[in-house]
Amino acid sequence: MLLSDIALHLNLSFVGLDVELDSMNELALSTSTQLAFAVHKRYFSELESSRARAFLIPHNLVTHLPQNASYILCDDVSLSMAHVTKLFHKKPIEPELPRPVIGKNSIVDALARVENGAVIGADVIIMAGAYVGTNVRIGDGTIIYPNVTIYRDCVVGNECIIHSGVVIGADGFGFSHTKTGEHVKIYQNGNVIIEDCVEIGANCAIDRAVFNATIIRHGSKLDNFIHIAHNCDIGEHSIFVAQTGIGGSTKLGRNCVISGQSAFSDHLEIASFSTFTARSGVTKSIKESGGVYSGFPLMKHKDWKRLQVRIAKLNEEK
Amino acid sequence: MLLSDIALHLNLSFVGLDVELDSMNELALSTSTQLAFAVHKRYFSELESSRARAFLIPHNLVTHLPQNASYILCDDVSLSMAHVTKLFHKKPIEPELPRPVIGKNSIVDALARVENGAVIGADVIIMAGAYVGTNVRIGDGTIIYPNVTIYRDCVVGNECIIHSGVVIGADGFGFSHTKTGEHVKIYQNGNVIIEDCVEIGANCAIDRAVFNATIIRHGSKLDNFIHIAHNCDIGEHSIFVAQTGIGGSTKLGRNCVISGQSAFSDHLEIASFSTFTARSGVTKSIKESGGVYSGFPLMKHKDWKRLQVRIAKLNEEK
Amino acid sequence: MLLSDIALHLNLSFVGLDVELDSMNELALSTSTQLAFAVHKRYFSELESSRARAFLIPHNLVTHLPQNASYILCDDVSLSMAHVTKLFHKKPIEPELPRPVIGKNSIVDALARVENGAVIGADVIIMAGAYVGTNVRIGDGTIIYPNVTIYRDCVVGNECIIHSGVVIGADGFGFSHTKTGEHVKIYQNGNVIIEDCVEIGANCAIDRAVFNATIIRHGSKLDNFIHIAHNCDIGEHSIFVAQTGIGGSTKLGRNCVISGQSAFSDHLEIASFSTFTARSGVTKSIKESGGVYSGFPLMKHKDWKRLQVRIAKLNEEK
Numbered sequence: 001m002l003l004s005d006i007a008l009h010l011n012l013s014f015v016g017l018d019v020e021l022d023s024m025n026e027l028a029l030s031t032s033t034q035l036a037f038a039v040h041k042r043y044f045s046e047l048e049s050s051r052a053r054a055f056l057i058p059h060n061l062v063t064h065l066p067q068n069a070s071y072i073l074c075d076d077v078s079l080s081m082a083h084v085t086k087l088f089h090k091k092p093i094e095p096e097l098p099r100p101v102i103g104k105n106s107i108v109d110a111l112a113r114v115e116n117g118a119v120i121g122a123d124v125i126i127m128a129g130a131y132v133g134t135n136v137r138i139g140d141g142t143i144i145y146p147n148v149t150i151y152r153d154c155v156v157g158n159e160c161i162i163h164s165g166v167v168i169g170a171d172g173f174g175f176s177h178t179k180t181g182e183h184v185k186i187y188q189n190g191n192v193i194i195e196d197c198v199e200i201g202a203n204c205a206i207d208r209a210v211f212n213a214t215i216i217r218h219g220s221k222l223d224n225f226i227h228i229a230h231n232c233d234i235g236e237h238s239i240f241v242a243q244t245g246i247g248g249s250t251k252l253g254r255n256c257v258i259s260g261q262s263a264f265s266d267h268l269e270i271a272s273f274s275t276f277t278a279r280s281g282v283t284k285s286i287k288e289s290g291g292v293y294s295g296f297p298l299m300k301h302k303d304w305k306r307l308q309v310r311i312a313k314l315n316e317e318k
Numbered sequence: 319m320l321l322s323d324i325a326l327h328l329n330l331s332f333v334g335l336d337v338e339l340d341s342m343n344e345l346a347l348s349t350s351t352q353l354a355f356a357v358h359k360r361y362f363s364e365l366e367s368s369r370a371r372a373f374l375i376p377h378n379l380v381t382h383l384p385q386n387a388s389y390i391l392c393d394d395v396s397l398s399m400a401h402v403t404k405l406f407h408k409k410p411i412e413p414e415l416p417r418p419v420i421g422k423n424s425i426v427d428a429l430a431r432v433e434n435g436a437v438i439g440a441d442v443i444i445m446a447g448a449y450v451g452t453n454v455r456i457g458d459g460t461i462i463y464p465n466v467t468i469y470r471d472c473v474v475g476n477e478c479i480i481h482s483g484v485v486i487g488a489d490g491f492g493f494s495h496t497k498t499g500e501h502v503k504i505y506q507n508g509n510v511i512i513e514d515c516v517e518i519g520a521n522c523a524i525d526r527a528v529f530n531a532t533i534i535r536h537g538s539k540l541d542n543f544i545h546i547a548h549n550c551d552i553g554e555h556s557i558f559v560a561q562t563g564i565g566g567s568t569k570l571g572r573n574c575v576i577s578g579q580s581a582f583s584d585h586l587e588i589a590s591f592s593t594f595t596a597r598s599g600v601t602k603s604i605k606e607s608g609g610v611y612s613g614f615p616l617m618k619h620k621d622w623k624r625l626q627v628r629i630a631k632l633n634e635e636k
Numbered sequence: 637m638l639l640s641d642i643a644l645h646l647n648l649s650f651v652g653l654d655v656e657l658d659s660m661n662e663l664a665l666s667t668s669t670q671l672a673f674a675v676h677k678r679y680f681s682e683l684e685s686s687r688a689r690a691f692l693i694p695h696n697l698v699t700h701l702p703q704n705a706s707y708i709l710c711d712d713v714s715l716s717m718a719h720v721t722k723l724f725h726k727k728p729i730e731p732e733l734p735r736p737v738i739g740k741n742s743i744v745d746a747l748a749r750v751e752n753g754a755v756i757g758a759d760v761i762i763m764a765g766a767y768v769g770t771n772v773r774i775g776d777g778t779i780i781y782p783n784v785t786i787y788r789d790c791v792v793g794n795e796c797i798i799h800s801g802v803v804i805g806a807d808g809f810g811f812s813h814t815k816t817g818e819h820v821k822i823y824q825n826g827n828v829i830i831e832d833c834v835e836i837g838a839n840c841a842i843d844r845a846v847f848n849a850t851i852i853r854h855g856s857k858l859d860n861f862i863h864i865a866h867n868c869d870i871g872e873h874s875i876f877v878a879q880t881g882i883g884g885s886t887k888l889g890r891n892c893v894i895s896g897q898s899a900f901s902d903h904l905e906i907a908s909f910s911t912f913t914a915r916s917g918v919t920k921s922i923k924e925s926g927g928v929y930s931g932f933p934l935m936k937h938k939d940w941k942r943l944q945v946r947i948a949k950l951n952e953e954k
Contacts, residue, residue, distance in 0.1 A: 092443060092461065093425075107729075111749050113429050113446035113464070125728060128749035128767050129783065131446050131464035131482070143728065145806070146749070146767035146785045147447065149464045149482035149520075161821075163806040164767070164785035165839065167520035170463070170481040173541040173559070181555050181573045183539050185479075185517065199821065202785075202803035202841035203483065205520035205542040221819050223809040224841040224863050225881075227542050227560045237817050241809070242863045243881050243899075245543075245561045245578055255817045260881055261899050263561070263579050263596060278899060279917060279932060281597060296597060297626055303633055308933055310632040314946040315939055410761060410779065411743075431747050431764035431782070449764050449782035449800070465765065467782045467800035467838075485838035488781065488799040491859040491877070499873050499891045501857050503797075503835065521801065523838035523860040545860050545878045563861075563878050563896055581879075581897050581914060599915060614915060615944055621951055628950040 001087060003054045006035070007072045009087060010080050016070030019054040023088050023189065024081070025211045027052070037081045038064075056080050082176035085187035085210070092152065094134050103140065112144075121158065133169070139196065151208060157196035157218075165203035168192050172207040172214075172230020172248060186210055188230060195219075201226065201242070217254070235272060253289065263296075277301055319405060321372045324353065325390045327405060328398050334388030337372040341406050341507065342399070343529045345370070355399045356382075374398050400494035403505035403528070410470065412452050421458065430462075439476065451487070457514065469526060475514035475536075483521035486510050490525040490532075490548020490566060504528055506548060513537075519544065519560070535572070553590060571607065581614075595619055637723060639690045642671065643708045645723060646716050652706030655690040659724050659825065660717070661847045663688070673717045674700075692716050718812035721823035721846070728788065730770050739776065748780075757794065769805070775832065787844060793832035793854075801839035804828050808843040808850075808866020808884060822846055824866060831855075837862065837878070853890070871908060889925065899932075913937055 001021050007014035022033045027046045030036035036052035038044075044064040047055075055071040065071060074080040093115055100114045103122035108114055111128040118132050121140035126132060129147040136150050139158035144150070148162050151169030156162065169192045175183035190209025194216045200206070201224040206214060209231045216228070219237040227245035228234065234246070235254035244262045246252075253272030262280040264270070271289035276282065281296025294304035319339050325332035340351045345361055348354035348370035355374035356365045362382040365373075373389040383389060392398040415435035422440040426432055429446040436450050439458035444450060447465040454468050457476035462468070466480050469487030474480065492504035508527025512534045518524070519542040524532060527549045534546070537555040545563035546552065552564070553572035562580045564570075571590030580598040582588070589607035594600065599614025612622035637657050643650035658669045663679055666672035666688035673692035674683045680700040683691075691707040701707060710716040729751055736750045739758035744750055747764040754768050757776035762768060765783040772786050775794035780786070784798050787805030792798065810822035826845025830852045836842070837860040842850060845867045852864070855873040863881035864870065870882070871890035880898045882888075889908030898916040900906070907925035912918065917932025930940035 092445065092463070109749065111429060111747060113427065127728065129447050129465065129765050129785070133464075145728070145787075146769075147465050147765065147783050147801075147803075149447070151463075151482070161807070164787070164803040165465075165483055165521065165801055165841070167465075167482040167542075170520035170542070171479070171517075173519060173539070175539060175557075182537055183555060183557065199807075201809060202806035202843070203521055203801065203839055205483070207520070207542070219818055221809070221811060223865075224803075224806070224843070225543065225861065229541075229560070237819060239811075239819065242865070243561070243879070247578070260883070261579075261897075265596070278901070278919075283596075297630075299630075307629070307633045310635070311629070311943070311947070312933075312935075315943045317946070410763065410781070429747060431745065447765050447783065451782075465783050467765070469781075469800070483783075483801055483839065485783075485800040485860075488838035488860070489797070489835075491837060491857070493857060493875075500855055501873060501875065521839055523801070525838070525860070543861065547859075547878070561879070565896070579897075583914070601914075615948075617948075625947070625951045628953070629947070 003035070003070055003072065006084055006087060010072065010074070010083060012072050012074060012080065014070060014072045016054075016068070019070050021054055023211075024084055025052075029212065035084065037077055039077045039081075056084065076176075078176040079178065079184060082184040082186045085189060086185070088189050089187040090134075090152065090189070092134075097134060100132075109146075115152070151192075153191040154193070154208065155191065156194045157198065159197045160194055161199040162194075163200060163202045163204075163224075166200050167205045168194065168200075169208040170205060172210055174210050174230065174248075190214070190231070192216075195236075198222075204228070223260075229266065241278070275301075277304075321353070321388055321390065324402055324405060328390065328392070328401055330390050330392060330398065332388060332390045334386070337388050339372055341529075342402055343370075347530065353402065355395055357395045357399075374402065394494075396494040397496065397502060400502040400504045403507060404503070406507050407505040408452075408470065408507070410452075415452060418450075427464075433470070469510075471509040472511070472526065473509065474512045475516065477515045478512055479517040480512075481518060481520040481522075481542075484518050485523045486512065486518075487526040488523060490528050492528050492548065492566075508532070508549070510534075513554075516540075522546070541578075547584065559596070593619075595622075639671070639706055639708065642720055642723060646708065646710070646719055648708050648710060648716065650706060650708045652704070655706050657690055659847075660720055661688075665848065671720065673713055675713045675717075692720065712812075714812040715814065715820060718820040718822045721825060722821070724825050725823040726770075726788065726825070728770075733770060736768075745782075751788070787828075789827040790829070790844065791827065792830045793834065795833045796830055797835040798830075799836060799838040799840075799860075802836050803841045804830065804836075805844040806841060808846055810846050810866065810884075826850070826867070828852075831872075834858075840864070859896070865902065877914070911937075913940075 003019045025034040030052035037056035047064045097117035100118040102120045106124040108126045109128040112126045112130040114132040115134040117135040123141045126144045127146040130144045131149045133152035138156045142160040145164040154169040171188040174186035192214045195218040197219045200222045204226040206228040207230040216234045217236040222240045223242040225243045226240045229248040231249040233251040238256040241260040246264045247266030250268040252270045257275045259278040264282040269285040273290045275292045277294040292301040294301040321337045343352040354370035365382045418432045418436040420438045424442040426444045427446040430444045430448040432450040433452040435453040441459045444462045445464040448462045449467045451470035456474045460478040463482040472487040487510045489506040493501035510532045513536040515537045518540045522544040524546040525548040534552045535554045540558045541560040543561045544558045547566040549567040551569040556574040559578040564582045565584030568586040570588045575593045577596040582600040587603040591608040593610045595612040610619040612619045639655045661670040672688035683700045733753035736754040738756045742760040744762045745764040748762045748766040750768040751770040753771040759777045762780045763782040766780045767785045769788035774792045778796040781800040790805040805828045807824040811819035828850045831854040833855045836858045840862040842864040843866040851869045853872045858876045859878040861879045862876045865884040867885040869887040874892040877896040882900045883902030886904040888906045893911045895914040900918040905921040909926040911928045913930040928937040930937045
């Protein structure tokens, strides 16, 4: 898509040479064929060093653009960005793609749908009512239980177990907001990558990334009803007990253990080998590995235990 | 159905002229063809002014009936009401209805089921494994992702996005209780109405009303795992972050923002432009619009922040 | 399967006569054809009185074995046990079994899958997209709404209502752990038994037992998003409000009422007629029946109410 066409769609003017673009990305990760966007002046250094050649940008950042950059001037970059994501959004199905490739010894129930462009490994079982979307790749030895949904372009590794009702790759929850209080969808054009030996319990939902990928790394195990928001990166061999939710772009190290009904804010970084007891509410990043935490607001588990004793004492006072 | 037949089913006597009834409703909303019921004497003024002509009623309220009313005398109105809801419950499928109408340019996967009596608009996509029940109406440009379920008689507007695993119109959770501790189902004979431009995240559940409708109004956006109980009315452009639950008959104004893992009791009224931080537990109605709230019990967000500091100080004391 | 074959698979030596085994079970429940395992010396009396004849056992417990027992010596019994569960795990589908038996007046949608070996009662409705696994049994008059999944070998009683998105019999969440932090799946070879007149709300998940059964007893009612972990035993006529989770092996008495977003730890025993208000967090067993509880940590409801007042007062202090 040409930058000039995007400007036309936005009804905004563009400056510089016209550029052919294949997708959009956040500033720090954009390549020369991707449209970048800069929302706030605190990102000016990322802007100056960006590899992108085309930008959505507010007036006050134009002087920080790399040399020879092309750009569209936006009053509200966030809103323009949302509108542009729709232009790069892929259709949910593409019947014109080649028929799916099914590996040796794999079984696909006649009541499962595997869309065109999908590539399924060997010794895979895809049970009735499962949905495997366009261009999805599934590794060897994985089992997809009934009524699982895997949205287009997602990747599931080898020896995974995906239980019924799991939804992999639904849209992350992202909107820009108009001045009159309407919410404009930021189309989620990334995907989900599930590495090898991951087990995902019944009725979990792992959202696709807005750009790039949501990742569940090797050997992690999810109990039922786990919510993983867009762009999370879950480290190897982590464990999630039921009804826990992880906010967008949060990154966990390896071998974290998260007990039931816990919740994490978005954009956190959590050190490896961290443990969280039930109903932990995590709102800040954790740098030191190996800690044990509890409560909301979160604290060291031993502090939380002492605090509960002291809170209980309030009731004993006259 | 005749009131006399209902009395026969309940093994109770009826008083007055026999009346033909087409459904049941709560007292304040009943029309002349609906069976009304009055449980408690605090509703006597609603009873006196009711447009209904047929009632389930306890002995102590008979004198408050409108003139010429017909009625069935009940020892336990709540229990009798539950039994009657079953009589008005519609069958889950009606093969004898006309074949569904599918609008122009709409795509229905061969592995989706659209029941008879359904009317689907133009430019709709209904993907594999989706279920669209009897008499369901879906507007133009809406996408129903795989393995969505829409129960009979529900309505989905234009330009909606319904993600996989969503269940629209399952029964609300309502029971009357016998003296021996058994729970008698109150059949949920209402529906769900989703207005235009609503997006519903993976694995949400929006229950049908017991009578009338559960409503999600224009432009509201739901993240994953949202629970909306029967008879809720969710205002325009509201936002629900993951794993939040709303109790029955609770009514939210427009542009409310509810963060993750929050919960609302039933029968609340929440003013427009209210914001709730993560894990809010809301048990009382809110009349003033534009407030920001936190905690359980709920309080103003700034009070909650101060309280957390003070609670933390308990741990510093010797 | 011969004990000698299991030892070979584990690369461990076995002692005693070879024994033919048909399954595995926990120590206290093992029969003479089941492989038992003893992890810790605190179980030595159960070991001495066990009816099992074959054991996985650590060195320090050998002297407590019943006479003539055969055994495999394990450095890490828990890990060996996990490996053995895989040997006894049944295939997800068995096409060679007889075609399902469907009772009188029952309706199975052409887009539902009922696997071989299943037995469906009379007057059952199985709607589109539902999955009924190998050897599942369903009683009379039960309705299975669209996109329900019932895994193999599970049992659903008479007059049950199973709403869309429910998953019955997915694997419980159980792993043994290697010294390098990997999680080895304990295959869940038990099932789920749903007794008569149970209603299960949209998108609930009830996990199958590791050994034996997870049980939901007569007349219990589950709202949406209820998580019941493996090996729970839920008493008659209990009520679960939305988004509640019950940990593994927890046993509830009859007529318990659990309000929304509550959670129970694993291995608890809860007395009959116990009531829990919203967001209760239950970590200890309750022996006295009829109590009302709140909070996390849990306390008597009246104490919790008083405590909230006292906590709120912290904010009034200068």
